[in-house]
Amino acid sequence: MQIAHGNLLTGLPPDSSAEVFELLHQHGGLKIERVVSSGQASPPGFWYDSQQEEWVLLLSGSAGLTLxxxxxxxxxxxxxxxxxxxHCRHRIEWxxxxxxxxxxxxxxDVPGAP
Incomplete structure (x- = not known):
């Protein structure tokens, strides 16, 4: 058995010109990732629309989201x-x-979805 561990607040990417998505764990229909943003926002007119449900926790900094x-x-x-x-369309304003x-x-994944 292999144990994975880390610290979400350390080892941040040095380049802040783009958002960085780091996959921490994935199994079946579950994906856990750390996202590091540095002033990014969704492009004008762009909306995220995922087939999966998403639960997000903000650990540091601040952001504005529109649903x-x-x-x-x-x-x-x-x-x-x-x-x-x-399928709840949303965007990152800032x-x-x-x-x-x-x-x-x-x-x-959505429970009970095909």
Missing amino acids: EGGAAEHVMRPGAWLHIPA TDAAQPTIWLAIHH
Whole structure:
């Protein structure tokens, strides 16, 4: 048996010109990743639309997310989490440019979906 371990707040990528997605664990319909953002946002008119559900936890920095049809932008600060149902279109409006915004993202299949 091989044990994996690490620290989500260390070993950050030195280049902050692009968001960095790091796969931490994957098994069946489950994927866990660390995302490091440094001032990035979704391109104008772009919306994420995933077949999987997503649960995100903001560990450091800050960000603003918009869910399609939502009344207000979700401003996220350390400790804030958000569940995004499958096919709930969403976009990142902004991430903190002064410090890394570190996310823990858990993607999983929809229970009972074909």
